[in-house]
Amino acid sequence: MEVLHSEKTPAWMKKTYFFAMLNAGLLLTAVGIVIFKTPNHFAFGGTSGLSIVLSTLFPKINVGGFMWIINALLVVLGIFSLGIKTMGWTVYSSFALSAYVSLLEGLTGLVKMSAPLTHDTLLEMCFAVLLPAVGSAMVFDVGASTGGTDIVAMILAKHTSLEIGKALMVSDAAIVAAAAYIYGPATGLYCILGLIAKAFVVDGVIENINLRKVCTVVTCEPEKVKKFIIETLHRSATVEQARGAYTDRPEEVLTTVLTRRQALLLRDFLHENDPHAFITIVNSSEIIGKGFRSV
Numbered sequence: 001m002e003v004l005h006s007e008k009t010p011a012w013m014k015k016t017y018f019f020a021m022l023n024a025g026l027l028l029t030a031v032g033i034v035i036f037k038t039p040n041h042f043a044f045g046g047t048s049g050l051s052i053v054l055s056t057l058f059p060k061i062n063v064g065g066f067m068w069i070i071n072a073l074l075v076v077l078g079i080f081s082l083g084i085k086t087m088g089w090t091v092y093s094s095f096a097l098s099a100y101v102s103l104l105e106g107l108t109g110l111v112k113m114s115a116p117l118t119h120d121t122l123l124e125m126c127f128a129v130l131l132p133a134v135g136s137a138m139v140f141d142v143g144a145s146t147g148g149t150d151i152v153a154m155i156l157a158k159h160t161s162l163e164i165g166k167a168l169m170v171s172d173a174a175i176v177a178a179a180a181y182i183y184g185p186a187t188g189l190y191c192i193l194g195l196i197a198k199a200f201v202v203d204g205v206i207e208n209i210n211l212r213k214v215c216t217v218v219t220c221e222p223e224k225v226k227k228f229i230i231e232t233l234h235r236s237a238t239v240e241q242a243r244g245a246y247t248d249r250p251e252e253v254l255t256t257v258l259t260r261r262q263a264l265l266l267r268d269f270l271h272e273n274d275p276h277a278f279i280t281i282v283n284s285s286e287i288i289g290k291g292f293r294s295v
Contacts, residue, residue, distance in 0.1 A: 018142045025138030026093060029146060030100035032131030034108060038063050039116040041187050042128045043179035044194040045172025047071060047148035048101075053178050064102030071098050071147055078151040087151070093139065094147030121190065129194050133201035211283055213263035215256050217270065218242065218278040222252035225277070228269050229254070233262045257284070 033048045041056070043049035051066035061069075071094040078087050116124055139146050149168055172195055180188020219225050222239065229237050237256035244251055258266060263281055270277045 018144075021138050021142045022089065022093070022144050023096065025135040025142075026097045026146065027100050028135030028138065029132040030097060030104055030135075032128055032135065033063065033101055034104040035117060036124050036128035036131065038105075040121060040124050040128065040190070041179060041183045042125060042194055043175050043191055044129070044198055045149075045168075045175045047074070048132075049172070049175040049179070049191075053175060053182060056182055062102075062105055064098060064105045067098040067101055068095075071095060074148065074151040078155060081155045087154075089144040090147050090151060090154075093144055094151070097146055097148075121186075125190050125194055129197045129201055133198055211260070213258045213260060214282045214284050215258055215263055215266055216280045216282075217254045217256075217266075218251055219254065219270075219274055220249070220251055220276065221274050222254060224273055225254055225270070228273075229256055229266065232269075233258060233265065235262065 036042065037044070037048060038052055038055075041052060043052045047067055047070045048063070050070060051063045054066045055061060055063045058066075075087070075091050075094050078090065084091070118124060136146050149171065152171070153168060176188065176191040176195055179191050217225055226237060226239070229235050233256075235256055235258060237254045240253040240255075242251050242253045243249065256266075267279060267281070270279055
């Protein structure tokens with residue numbers, strides 16, 4: 001979807017994509033919380049984990065209700081500490097996620113879903129980690145956040161010298177410890193696994209969403225290759241003059257950034273039209289600049 005980051009893309013299309021991805025990510029996160037986390041008492045940390053623990057201690061309020069309360073308190077704290085401009089879409093994300101959780105809880109109540117979807121706890125944990133992780137990655141990819149503990153991180157970053165990662169890990173560990181005490185050691189151990197897996201899955205999904213191929217082509221027929229890159233792949237390239245160490249003949253080196261599919265098309269083109277060319281393809285998940293993400 002790098003076309004959406006192009007300067008030629010209409011503003012309304014960028015905004016529509018942003019809003020759609022933001023809400024899709026939040027909805028996916030809410031599905032993971034309601035269908036898989038809550039029935040199994042998987043309190044992996046964050047506002048959802050704290051809400052699961054609190055809804056057990058105070059059963060008159062469900063998980064969605066506690067998420068509304070906690071997120072509202074964090075938003076107010078964030079606005080006073082950081083200002084409304086700094087909070088930005090975090091305010092929307094916090095309340096939208098709470099709304100989606102409440103909506104899904106209402107729907108599951110209608111179908112009387114009061115127990116886990118399956119009897120396989122490990123399978124349930126996998127989806128409890130995967131769905132919110134993918135949802136969070138989608139939200140992070142468009143430059144927003146899911147709110148909740150992200151607000152705490154922003155406040156800590158501004159007003160203290162604490163290491164944010166460690167501070168949030170301590171709070172998550174406290175929630176997991178509370179879950180182990182309330183629900184038993186088995187659930188506590190699953191929560192520990194989920195907490196560890198969540199970090200790796202989110203990072204992995206974000207990297208795959210942003211993955212691009214940095215292609216470096218050494219060729220004696222640069223005009224053909226440049227024409228293919230510009231006219232067929234609709235990308236550009238950086239051209240450098242070079243000389244072969246063994247052949248001592250002049251060559252040109254073209255460096256371009258492509259999607260997976262475009263990299264395959266370039267490789268096939270070189271195979272058919274310039275079999276003596278040399279190409280290296282390297283993965284990169286951080287491409288910033290014109291045609292991709294803004295600096």
